[in-house]
Amino acid sequence: MRHRLRDPITGLLFVLPMLVLFLMFRIFPTLAAAGMSLTNWNIGGEWSFTGADNYVRLVNDPNFWSSLRVTLVYTAIYVPLVVLVSLGTALLLNAVVFLRGLFRGILFLPYVTSFVFAGIIWRWIYEFDGLLNGLLAKVELGPVAFMERADLVLPALAVVSCWKGFGYSMLILLAGLKAIPGTYLEAATVDGANAWQRFRSITLPLLKPALFFVLVIETISSFQVFDTIYVMTGGGPAKASYTLIYGIFERGFRFWEFGYAATWGMVLFAVVLVVSLIQRRIVGKEDT
Amino acid sequence: MTLTATRPAARAGRAAAPRRPARGRARRWALYALLSVMSLLTLGPFIAMIIVALSPRGAPTVPVQWPDALTFDNIAQILGASGFAEWTVNSLVYSVVSVVIILLTASMAGYAFAKKRFPGRDAMLWTFIATMMVPFQATLIPLYVLVSDLGGADTFWGLIVPTLANSQAVFLMRQFIMGLPDELFDAAKVDGASELRVYWTIVVPLTKPILATLGVFVFLWHWNDFLWPLVISQSDATRTLTVGLTVLKTEELQWATLMSSAAVSAVPCLVVFFLLQRYLVNSIAMTGLK
Secondary structure (H helix, E strand, C coil): HHHHHHHHHHHHHHHHHHHHHHHHHHHHHHEEEEEHHCCCCCCCCCCCCCHHHHHHHCCHHHHHHHHHHHHHHHHHHHHHHHHHHHHEEEEEEEEHCCCHHHHHHHHHHHHCCCCHHHHHHHHHHHCCHHHHHHHHHHHHCCCCCCCCCCCCCCHHHHHHHHHHHHHHHHHHHHHHCCCHHHHHHHHHHHCCCCCCHHHHHHHHHHHHHHHHHHHHHHHHHCCCCCHHHHHHCCCCCCCCCCCCCHHHHHHHHHHCCHHHHHHHHHHHHHHHHEEEHHHHHHHHHHCC | CCHHHHHHHHHHHHCCCCCCHHHHHHHHHHHHHHHHHHHHHHHHHHHHHHHHCCCCCCCCCCCCCCCCCCCCHHHHHHHHHHCCCHHHHHHHHHHHHHHHHHHHHHHHHHHHHHHHCCCHHHHHHHHHHHHCCCCCHHHHHHHHHHHHHHHCCCCCHHHHHHHHHHHHHHHHHHHHHHCCCCCHHHEEEEEEEHHHHHHHHHHHHCHHHHHHHHHHHHHHHHHCHHHHHHHCCCCCCCCHHHHHHHHHHHHHCCCCHHHHHHHHHHHHHHHHHHHHHHHHHHEEEECCCC
């Protein structure tokens, strides 16, 4: 009897600190973002309700469309790259026993560093007189201005994010590979299946949930790329690496147009939401 | 079924025996060669960074060649430079304070969500989880306006407090605590233990492994965090290392200095890595924390 009364109150008290933090700094800003996108809020804090003006401005803003295109192109380069690298390294690690821990550690190492750290090192690697061009010169190629060419800047940035981040997906896929019963693969070997056939008809289907998780996580993280761009290119050359997030940042903190910047934020929210819902849909179907 | 399956396997093994060792060895060599190449590509940037950081100032940074002499001058200069020490302290404050408060508040909330019944519990939990879908950057502008209106711009509380609302942490703690047997809590209550006592003597000790894992991740998230510190800190008083590095990058033209700074900034992460690698690796596979 006493417990029944005590429980609700203590339960609420235990949740309270986190609840207050959430209401103030997650939920309120989420709702406020939608509200702000309907105003002309600026740095002085004065604002008036402007209805859909920001959205009209957005669809007529060539910068917005170009940032959306840049973000999607970046995603289209980054996601296949990181999935291939993490799947490849996970398969390699899964196939060896001796020194596996060492290799796994080395491959995972960049994950613990920051994107700013990665951006600074790779900015130098890509310099006109940097490491990569130094190596290219040895085989009598280049020099290539990686950071100044509109067609190379996005692949170059994708490589940096891949270097820094693939360790995470590699570990997820490695755990998925370890969960596949060895007897399945042995049985297939007995039946005369070669390595490729075993991979195609046993490993890949059984790895699908892990692979799908990695795909979604990496897609969402590719929409959110910012740090490396801020450090390495500043959105350039000629807006060739000007992504959606970079747009939010520049609108908000260079031009101080908070209302319009919030509108850009709403688009990011919508894009991530759509990806998450598609994921739900597909995962839901798999389960039934 | 298993009997018939093992027999052909044994036969096949014997039949292929003369050819297998050679093929197996070649395959193993190929695997290790590929792993070594990948490891070299992964480590290459670190090694190059260290070489440049230890090269004398003004040495040609067109690399691929060993510098004539190695020097710690750049590192010493960086450690003594104005700003850098301050940024490091700020990063430490930002990370350590966040770890302590998040572990405390998230384990309390996780305990309540897992073991208590109170009105609105499930709705609250679902709201927490739903906020995971809202990208932080989409709420950046209102969050900045809110915090600076409250006087939090360029202050430690403005830097730290908004990042404490962490649904991943709450959810993880809840999942873990749900696995603890109810009898434990009932027994403590029968013995007349107060709620705080139950939390402190049962929940905290039993969740130590997950608290440690979460602590490491929260530390890395905050140490490496960039966008929020970038917008909310406006002077060296609250600027963190990641933001400081980008300031330095716009002022500093010597790659040797920049690489030294970058290298020093990564030291805590590398220490965490070398001490807790196995731990980190296992917890990613088990919890999916990112």
